[in-house]
């Protein structure tokens with residue numbers, strides 16, 4: 101008899117989930133677990149936490165929704181917090197689990213966790229499935245795929261005419277029974293664990309109202325609303341705007357949490373093109389999804405170099421670390437109103453437009469001369485849609501240590517303001533003006549050399 105544990109990670113959904121489908125079709129008894137890693141809330145990564153309050157709230161919504169969906173099938177989500185490897189191993193040993201089913205991890209450290217479980221539990225079979233990409237590992241063999249630039253990858257993918265995999269069936273009529281876990285005590289309930297984490301790890305950081313509702317239901321309803329509108333028809337024209345509900349798709353938080361699969365979105369896009377209209381804008385939505393795809397496979401192939409100062413290009417940028425400038429940037433208190441406005445938007449909502457991200461990243465690297473990894477780590481903490489591959493990949497790109505053949509990006513901040521906030525409405529809305537004569541560097545007179 102096989103007893104399998106589903107280890108949820110960035111795949112918090114039931115639909116179009118190949119790993120879940122394999123679990124339900126192949127095993128006699130099953131259980132579902134998610135582990136909240138307590139390290140996420142410790143400021144270790146360039147003085148930033150891996151998870152800030154906005155993404156925590158979004159994750160919380162996703163977990164509650166997942167638990168309620170599992171309950172509809174007579175199961176529950178076992179929610180733990182601590183060290184994921186330890187928690188998974190404890191459960192497996194205690195309940196004599198024979199198989200672990202999980203998603204393929206693209207992040208370097210996430211891969212290490214799975215390897216560690218495998219090494220410590222050699223008698224348990226661990227099966228991983230690609231659930232967060234358009235293509236599967238059989239379709240994209242990283243050694244044979246041109247990953248030296250996005251264009252090369254895109255042309256390769258388009259030329260090969262890869263079909264994105266057919267959606268896996270979403271309804272399994274009969275779910276296997278639950279592994280006999282002790283009756284749920286109050287201290288084990290999803291709500292109790294979430295409250296405890298909030299009390300012990302997040303303490304008194306204020307939680308803001310989110311514009312996105314975490315979870316599969318929220319994702320599907322947002323995608324349905326988006327594709328019921330005419331917004332996809334003008335996407336290419338509006339995607340660079342700094343604000344607005346439908347100026348861009350806002351699929352990213354749901355994709356990052358795995359509330360929806362990119363393949364589901366891809367198929368919805370094709371349906372839209374077939375039933376309403378296909379134009380350059382609809383093509384561009386697919387084009388951007390390919391950017392996301394590209395960064396996932398690039399990270400898988402380049403591993404740790406995604407986090408190195410010299411990046412995948414192995415070229416050291418001309419930056420250093422200026423604590424004061426970095427703090428001003430994080431607090432939206434630089435001398436650049438557009439940059440401040442974008443950062444204030446991020447700090448208040450957990451979201452910033454793609455154009456905004458490019459502008460503030462370019463400013464940190466070029467105007468302020470700060471090591472790009474501090475910016476990437478700050479985004480990791482603040483973004484509701486943080487995705488390891490897209491975030492570190494894009495930061496490298498801007499800093500000129502990534503795969504961009506042009507070598508970095510320097511945005512002219514006055515020109516960007518003219519182009520995207522001509523009347524100053526965005527700066528006004530997000531309080532970008534900051535008037536302080538000490539705004540650049542705090543250097544004590546005594547620090548200057550005597551001439």
Ligand SMILES: Cc1cc2nc3c(=O)[nH]c(=O)nc-3n(C[C@H](O)[C@H](O)[C@H](O)COP(=O)(O)OP(=O)(O)OC[C@H]3O[C@@H](n4cnc5c(N)ncnc54)[C@H](O)[C@@H]3O)c2cc1C
Nearest residue numbers: 348349350351352388389392454457485486487490491494
């Ligand atoms: C410095 C920097 C850091 C970034 N960090 C992240 C991150 O942590 N998580 C994240 O999802 N995106 C990140 N991006 C990419 C992009 O900014 C967001 O995906 C986008 O703003 C999300 O809004 P949207 O869903 O409305 O995007 P849309 O413009 O509607 O695009 C549709 C989808 O395509 C994908 N996409 C679009 N642009 C990019 C891109 N440049 N790189 C990769 N995928 C893309 C996303 O999945 C997005 O949801 C970053 C960009 C920069 C410049």
